[in-house]
Amino acid sequence: MTETVPRPTLEAVAARAGVSRATVSRVVNGSDGVREPLAERVRRAVEELGYVPNQAARSLVTKRHDAIAVIVAEPETRVFADPFFARQLRGISKELTTHDNQLVLLLTEDRDDHVRVGHYLAGGHVDGALVFSLHIDDPLPELIQRAGLPTVFGGRPDWSGGRGGVVYVDSDNRGGARDAVRHLLGLGRSRIAHITGALDQTSAVDRLDGFRDVMVDADPRLVVEGDFTPAGGEWAMRELLDRCPDLDAVFAANDLTAAGALRVLREHGRRVPDDVAVVGFDDMLPIAEQTEPPLTTVRQDIEEMGRLMARLLLRDLDRTTAADENVGGTPSSVILPTTLIRRASA
Amino acid sequence: MTETVPRPTLEAVAARAGVSRATVSRVVNGSDGVREPLAERVRRAVEELGYVPNQAARSLVTKRHDAIAVIVAEPETRVFADPFFARQLRGISKELTTHDNQLVLLLTEDRDDHVRVGHYLAGGHVDGALVFSLHIDDPLPELIQRAGLPTVFGGRPDWSGGRGGVVYVDSDNRGGARDAVRHLLGLGRSRIAHITGALDQTSAVDRLDGFRDVMVDADPRLVVEGDFTPAGGEWAMRELLDRCPDLDAVFAANDLTAAGALRVLREHGRRVPDDVAVVGFDDMLPIAEQTEPPLTTVRQDIEEMGRLMARLLLRDLDRTTAADENVGGTPSSVILPTTLIRRASA
DNA sequence: GTGAAAGCGCTAACAG
């Protein structure tokens, strides 16, 4: 079945149009300098034969692949429990599609995978890489640097080390956290607690910093470490209630954590937001809308993050390829703004 | 920056090992017939030079790409709101990685995208395709058939048309639905309602069929159409409460729908499960665990689905390539079992 | 068993 009919080559098209391969190549690649009557003949031949260029042959000579790798390093599987991942991919995909680039997805789980990925990248199959979910001391950046591949990171990488040139796209975690806490303050709350995320991720650290920016001399007992999961949120909330029964607000590092906290508050008979106001982070749907009460939270534009990462990378590739002078300078990181979404919990 | 050091070629390795390119090629590709002393020399040279084969050059001659496309057609963006997608990808990724294949991700949104994807597939960049989320009358299968690419579908495709040879992997939606309803029956419920999913997807149709298998002559008013969303669930639940105030159980086509139904039930003062028992479908975390009360639901092994799809496809490719006789026959579809997960809602 | 040579399909100088 599925008998593989040999696809037509440039040669075939050239023969049919009565021109040389070079001419067909020119037309196909949109390079000007082919007179209309000829060009038209070629286009018809292409159409009639259903010709599609062989990417392998093309890459072999151009050293371009029009493909970029998206690497998601998530040993903890957490990413897969939430819809983030899909959103970012969508943003990336849209941007790449627009520029006729392919998306090669590389998912890693353990150390072995990192070696494999490093090998793959070193193999020069892709023109660049987009990297996600780095945790502290992840070996991946090192491998990528070594492969010498243009790269853009999703989320601020931790290792400040690097040769200065790290480009990343991130949400304004710190600013968003500040907004959340100020909102709580504006509601007249004063005993505001914070349940952090997993502190081996910069997003968690940045949100904590934002909290501290506003609550300069907060009671240290009002900060307890969570891990971005509902279970972590529950545990932390109990701890908080135990330590500081008088708290009147909670800023959770993400919506999942907030959902856990909400449950514990209800269990303890605290009314939300009357007794305790709660603010989350992410605006992760459908979680944020499904909680009881619906969650006030800080929204980040995930899809836009993805799109921007791709755009930055492609721009860099163009510069590199065109060698058109260093016009435009090296690309730099981007921090996307967040928005406070008011629902019922605060 | 990032000065592109030309990577070593087969030629270089051959020179270094003092053998011919052909010999290096043999060693690299694990083809036997190279004597140990030589093979070892070659391996060392490869190691020292950090040689990695150029895939483009290889594909050019082998016509193999060791890459498969994963196509997610989801005009409605629904997929992106849930964690399914990521899970399936993970399963696929694992399997492909094991067999040294790359995953090229193609996301489509509208008609234009379909054309683009069709073109890409026809371009012979990948060896096969894995296709998801088909809705009725989706033009994609047609395009893929035309491209003559080995394909495995995720979820039972609707169009029974096709040349008989459609291979797909799906959960036992119908059987799972039967289990759910029987469970409700076992609880002593008799006025069991069903909120369907979007009926332009086979999974929704199959679940409805399962419901009917058990509730052979159910009151037709007990079935109302939903759309797999929480909002749809809310609307449907209100409708049901209005039509049949005496219902004592609800089987929702998925967890999101169930979450919406739960909210409306609470709003109407119906206690769950005491007054009305509720069962969902998917075991979509963290939704199912977060609802109030936690949801009894039918779990499907999403990741396994992905893994299986990839396995089926790769097997097919091997057969096709090896041309080793038609041993093993054409691959056939697989239906994965589901499991009822008991929590508090029923 | 190992090497030599012939392309795979395409682009990019270079002529004309």
Add this chain to the structure above:
DNA sequence: CTGTTAGCGCTTTCAC
């Protein structure tokens, strides 16, 4: 402007 001519890096007969 258009055609001719080299390869890109690799696998694969085919001799030795």
